[in-house]
Amino acid sequence: KYAMFNNYGQSFQEQRMQQLMEQKQMRDFMRMYTNLVARCFGDCVDDFTSNKLSEKELTCSKRCTLKNMKFNERLGQRFGEESTKLMEDQARMAQ
Numbered sequence: 001k002y003a004m005f006n007n008y009g010q011s012f013q014e015q016r017m018q019q020l021m022e023q024k025q026m027r028d029f030m031r032m033y034t035n036l037v038a039r040c041f042g043d044c045v046d047d048f049t050s051n052k053l054s055e056k057e058l059t060c061s062k063r064c065t066l067k068n069m070k071f072n073e074r075l076g077q078r079f080g081e082e083s084t085k086l087m088e089d090q091a092r093m094a095q
Helices: 012-044 055-094
Strands: none
Touching: 012 055
C-alpha cells in the first residue's frame, strides 16, 4: 500500500503521531503548572484579609516557583539523558 504524504514528506500516520505527542506535552505542561500553582499557593499564602500578597508571601511564592521550575528543568534533562542512553543501548544490542 502507498502512504499518503503531506508537503513536508510526513505520512498522515506520522502527522497524527506528532499531533498526539504535542497534545500530551501540552497536558503535561498544564498539569505541572496547576501543581506548581497549588503547591506554592498552599505553602506561601496564609493571609486572606487583604487582596494583595504580603512581602513575605510574595517572596515565598517567587522562591517556590523558581525552585519548582529548576526542579522540572533538571528532571527533563535527566529524562533526556536516560532516554538517550536507553536508545544507544538498544541500538548496540540490535547490531
